[in-house]
Amino acid sequence: MGYLLSKMMAVFGDKEHKVIIVGLDNAGKTTILYQFLTKEAVHTSPTIGSNVEQITVRKTHFLVWDIGGQESLRASWYSYYGNTEIVILVVDSTDRERLTVTKEELHRMLAHEDLQNAAVLILANKQDMKGSLTAAEISQFLTLDSITTHSWHVQACCALTGEGLPASLDWMKSRVVAN
Numbered sequence: 001m002g003y004l005l006s007k008m009m010a011v012f013g014d015k016e017h018k019v020i021i022v023g024l025d026n027a028g029k030t031t032i033l034y035q036f037l038t039k040e041a042v043h044t045s046p047t048i049g050s051n052v053e054q055i056t057v058r059k060t061h062f063l064v065w066d067i068g069g070q071e072s073l074r075a076s077w078y079s080y081y082g083n084t085e086i087v088i089l090v091v092d093s094t095d096r097e098r099l100t101v102t103k104e105e106l107h108r109m110l111a112h113e114d115l116q117n118a119a120v121l122i123l124a125n126k127q128d129m130k131g132s133l134t135a136a137e138i139s140q141f142l143t144l145d146s147i148t149t150h151s152w153h154v155q156a157c158c159a160l161t162g163e164g165l166p167a168s169l170d171w172m173k174s175r176v177v178a179n
């Protein structure tokens, strides 16, 4: 595609903004991706490799990559980082034991040179479940306040009902419009 055409697409709002969804296995990444698309919860199975879908929010197009979160796949997350504008980190808010691993993965990602300009949306998922940590507690645990190098936002949500997801999409749109 020529420079002129891509410039015109940007002007007319047809630019596709790359988003990656990361997080540990079982956090709810795939459910969130399809909830963004269908606004209905779907039956999912563990992501092997990646799912990719286009989501349009009031004329802003996002190309969203859902990357598998099993330990064996995490080592290859970096291969998806190039040109990423937004990273969505999905957290299972009931999974206290693995929050340390999530924190390590988050701070490792932020240090990667291919993500220097990316904004980060942390989704505190599974808020419908008893005993889930609040978005503020997750924020504190992941030491989000210490992040000064990237624009970030934490949002409580429930992927099964879709609660919190429209606000997430609004924030994503505001980030790419700001750039």
Ligand code: G3D
Residues within 6 Å of the ligand: 023, 024, 025, 026, 027, 028, 029, 030, 031, 032, 043, 044, 045, 046, 047, 069, 090, 125, 126, 127, 128, 129, 157, 158, 159, 160, 161
């Ligand atoms: P992943 O892609 O991060 O591995 P999935 O996670 O989207 O496959 O979701 C893992 C399991 O968590 C699924 O249950 C899914 O239905 C459930 N889940 C996702 N989001 C929520 C949520 O907000 N609340 C609740 N209660 N469950 C959620 P199964 O039983 O299919 O393994």
